[in-house]
Amino acid sequence: MTGIIATLVAILSLIVLGIPITLAIDRHARGPLLLGTSFLYGSGAMSFVMLALSIAHLRWTLIRVTVSALVVFCAASILAVKKPAGAQRPQPLKATIFDAGTVLTLTAYALYATLKSLWDWDFWAIWGLKARVFLEAGGIDWRFLESRWNTFAHPDYPLLVPLTFDFIALVNGGWSDRWLGLPGVAWAAALLLVVRALASRETSPLFASLVTLTLAPLAVSSHLGCAEGALIAFGGAGVLMIRAALRDGDPVLWRHGALMLGFAANCKNEGLALLVAVSIGVAVAGSRPRATARLRRLWPAYALMTPWLLLRLTHMLPTDIASGSPLSRLIARLPQAHEILAFLVMHLHEPWLWLAILTGILIAPAASRRSEGFVLLVTAIQLCFYVAAYFATPHDLHWHVLTSWPRLTSQVAPPVTFAVFLMLAKSLNVGRTLQSNGFRT
């Protein structure tokens, strides 16, 4: 089987695995929402299947992984069938000409992602390296992660992305980095499908397709083969699902959002930070139900986050930011705070986009700003976490900022852009009121 066909078959398998999981969570999911969440759940579930096999000391083989995934598939199918269908049927989404622009953007990205074997430094020094080492070992190679010579590969980073690469390699019958840009395309497409479905609930087809088209370049990560694409997809979908849940109180959206955030926490450490930011946002924003009840609804996220946290604690995998005394480094840098912040502003990626977003927030009516308080707060908290990490970094601060700040800001851009775009669109009085398009209310 040639590499590209194997990769496409693997991606298709993940979508198929994700369909019953989506339907077990949301019996009414159809169209873009079903397709988008299915790939997200499929890739997330597959990483847990491979993690479980590795913990059980069962060497990865295609047959063993397939059988384990089939167990998950059957269990989710039974749950989905048992769920009452209800009377309400979702309305099909209306496509517009701007959806073609989104498809064109994704096609161009797919061409870019498959130009050649992946070349990003972080791919072959972190994400691809781990995947390749684990494939050789037939499971997670703890000896590799624990070795003091391999701290450059960030052993503490969660493993959803390397494990997805390993699944593709198993389907391929061996390691090849030639087509590993394609899962990044699939994650971006999944997020855009979720965005399209969520936007259709609260605005016209025209604006729903326009906001999706606007977000398309933000959903695709230029860091091919790294965890950025997966984090943007899971994190973006999670924040937007919780945003919708806070607006509608829909338990299905709470479950979707919590699970997506749990998977985001399994992509990168920033996903863990995002879960903390969302927890604060959920506690502060919204009025019904009470804060503790709202936080309890995030339990699936905490449950998904826990296994890796326990494993990295058990294996004592070091985190570079936490090495030495981060607090003393942070305090020592406080007197230079204005210089550091000025440096961050100076090296802000896409500064004009952030200026446009800020302007949009200021222009929008106060009531709209309040209604989008959750997303604005989560974005602000997450940015504060990033800035705090720079203050506490054991590395040269300028080097650290220059090599990561653009990536970090691009991670938080999609949800806030979505929120501000819809806030402005609605203030033009062209947005529709809440629809039940594709969702149960």
Place this chain on the structure above:
Amino acid sequence: MSLRRVLTIIALAAIMVMCFEPSPLRMPFLRRALQTPELAGVPDRQWALYPRFLEGVRAHTRPGDTIAIVFPVMGWDAGYSYAYYRASYFLAGREVLPLADPQDHPLPQNLRDARYVAVFGATLPMPASIVWRGEGGTLLRLQ
């Protein structure tokens, strides 16, 4: 039309324009450009032979073997980090040992611990038998 409405339309348009990314539209042309020798070797532009050398080392060693890396540049930031990281990727399954740390301190104990030394673009002045030579380097088994 009120001022706020005008500003809102401008802000919406600005967000859309600022998000627009024209570079993917160049993809068909970039594909052709990638066939050129200048771009073909990214990220190994400076050391084009090195990946092929590492493939050779991989072919002549077995999983679990320990391999130390000697590179023409032994300064960490000057290029040794690249050599070490790249070797870790291509030699996955083997244990790759660095001979310098990020502070540029030499690590002679790793040379003693290694079963093989992969020497690229340099010579190693110590007794060793040649296992394989090619692609600008030599794989040595230490005696």
